[in-house]
Amino acid sequence: MNYTQDQIIIIDDTPANLHVLSSLLKENGYLVRAFPSGKLALAFMEKFSPSLILLDIKMPNMDGYEVCQNLKANKLTADIPVIFISALDEVMDKIKAFTVGGVDYITKPFQAEEVLARISTHLELSHLKKMLKQENYLQAQQLAEQNRQLQRVNQELEKANQELNEKYDELKQAQLTIIQSEKMSALGNLLANIAHDINNPVGFLSGNIQPALDYVNDLFRLLDLVEKESPNLRAIKEEIEEIDLDYIREDFPKLINSMEVGVKQLQDISISLRTFSRTDTKHPVLYNIHDGIDSTITILKYRLKTHQDYPEINIIKNYAHLPPIDCYAGQLNQVFMNILSNAIDAIEEANKEGARKEIVNQIRIETEFSVDKKQVIIHIADNGIGMSQEVKEKVFEQGFTTKVVGKGTGLGMAIARNIVVEKHKGSLTCNSQLGKGTEFIISLPVSKEK
Ligand SMILES: Nc1ncnc2c1ncn2[C@@H]1O[C@H](COP(=O)(O)OP(=O)(O)O)[C@@H](O)[C@H]1O
Ligand SMILES: [Mg+2]
CATH class of the missing domain: 1.10.287 (Helix Hairpins)
Structure with a gap:
């Protein structure tokens, strides 16, 4: 293969050599630039960017090895194949020529065919290398693109x-x-x-x-x-x-x-x-929370009386003076109902487990008004079975129940949380100790932000 477009630079301090080589290469269709010194050639190298360099070794000021090292140290010229041409025919020189980065070595006096053959071979190699690099580059780019797509x-x-x-x-x-x-x-x-x-x-x-x-x-x-x-x-x-x-x-x-x-x-x-049963679930109304709690207790009264399984449950109320609250009254009553029902269940369970002796069944309901936070806080505490850490973590989960089928649905506290937190922008938290009892704390803003 003959790369007629290829430009070859010849560096040699002997004008006669330059002349002979130039003519030979030109005759064979190459573009040729000849330089009498390494320094000069290096100065123009980037401008010409040749496909190959023929380099004399023995030159004044800067010898061929040094020129080659310079070429290899520059990223722009490092890949240009360098063929040394020298009369020095010693093993060491050849080895040095390769160690500084040369691809070949031609001994003077040279045979024209040999020079042409070596040049052609190295040009081909160099082109193949470039193609391979290009291909690798394309593949890498394709891979990167595929990677990007995958990521997307x-x-x-x-x-x-x-x-x-x-x-x-x-x-x-x-x-x-x-x-x-x-x-x-x-x-x-x-x-x-x-x-x-x-x-x-x-x-x-x-x-x-x-x-x-x-x-x-x-x-x-x-x-x-x-x-x-x-x-x-x-x-x-x-x-x-x-x-x-x-x-x-x-x-x-x-x-x-x-x-x-x-x-x-x-x-x-x-x-x-x-x-x-106020069913105004759609529009908030001003509501007295205590009325809600009291009516819920009245409705649950039958469960508070002495039963077969447990003695009467006392309700201890400690009500603060509360302002009316802007709320969905019917929904809040549902919250009180769910919490109080659970409290009664927990006390009933504790009585079934026995060992109550001195303990009087009770549910304590306390309210307070935080003036600076504009919040009403309601504590509902029972002295029932209490909760383990595991139960406490799941108490507000939809569908979580520790009760038998038919008695528990696991919806009560999830609904309560939904009403208090989502609908009223309040908070519902719980403290509990296994075997001692449970307290739910409801905080409600006095007025709803619209
Ligand atoms: N006051 C309480 N004392 C002890 N455990 C409670 C109390 N309140 C709720 N729990 C626990 O939380 C679970 C979920 O309560 P809830 O959502 O009302 O569902 P359910 O009452 O249908 O089981 C109950 O099964 C129970 O284990
Ligand atoms: Mg319940």
């Missing part, structure tokens, strides 16, 4: 995965909200209906108690009169004794009184039911 795909995958996770969380959250609102509206409607149904009969019971008492007092007075006006009528006297009229006179007002108490309780329950 990877990033996209990661992003998609993250989005998927977010969607999953949203879905879980939405599911919770649906369950909660469905449960709440079903329960709310039920309670509101019961409250309404109780309210009417209770209304006429309470309205009729006083007239009934008045009527009976009238009848008593009439009896007095009959007794006085007809003292000799034995049958009347006997009947008065028979029915123990004195006792009736004494007992009847008490009886009516207890009926009044009963009716009052029914009214309280009805009010509690209505308070509890």
Whole structure:
């Protein structure tokens, strides 16, 4: 192969040599530049960037070895093949020529064919080397590009995965909200209906108690009169004794009184039911938190009384003076319901486990108002079974329950957390000690940021 485009630089201090070599190469189609000294050649090297250099060894000032070392030290010229041409025909010189970076060695006096053959061989080698380098470079670039693409795909995958996770969380959250609102509206409607149904009969019971008492007092007075006006009528006297009229006179007002108490309780329950079942889940209202807690306790009252499994559970209230709170009242009641139900469950469980002896079942409810933080804080603490570290870590997880199927759903605390944290921008935390009891702390901002 003859690379006619190739430019060859010849460096030799002997003009005759320069001339002979130049002519030979030109005749064979090469572009040739000839320099009489290494220094001069080096100065022009980058400008010409030749394909090959023919280099004399023995020259004044700077010999061929030094020129070659200079060439090899420069990144731009390091790859140009250098063929030494010298009359010095000693082994050491040849070895040195190769160690400083030469690719070949031609001994003077030279044969034209030999020079041409060696030049052609090294040009070919050099071109092949360049091609190989180019190919390697291209391959490396392709690899880098593929790598970049892979990274991009990877990033996209990661992003998609993250989005998927977010969607999953949203879905879980939405599911919770649906369950909660469905449960709440079903329960709310039920309670509101019961409250309404109780309210009417209770209304006429309470309205009729006083007239009934008045009527009976009238009848008593009439009896007095009959007794006085007809003292000799034995049958009347006997009947008065028979029915123990004195006792009736004494007992009847008490009886009516207890009926009044009963009716009052029914009214309280009805009010509690209505308070509890406030279904204004969509719009926040100003609400007295204590009303919410009290109505929840009333609804749970049947579970607080002495049971087969446990003695009565005492509720100890310590209420601070609280401002009304801007909140979703129906939802907050659900939170109180979930926490108090769990507290009762925990106490029931502790009683089943036994060894309670001196311990009195109790749930302590404390409220406080932090003026500077504009927060209401509610503590609900029980002295039930308490939680292990493991349970404590999972208590707010959706679906986590330690209770038997049918009793636990594992939704109560997840719903409570959702309502307090997401809906009200408050916080819900828990302290617990296994075997001692559990305390939940709810903090709520007094007004909702819109
Ligand atoms: N007051 C408490 N005392 C002890 N453990 C509790 C208390 N409150 C909640 N837990 C634990 O947290 C779990 C999750 O509660 P919750 O979300 O209400 O679901 P569930 O009551 O249906 O199990 C309960 O199963 C229980 O192990
Ligand atoms: Mg529960």
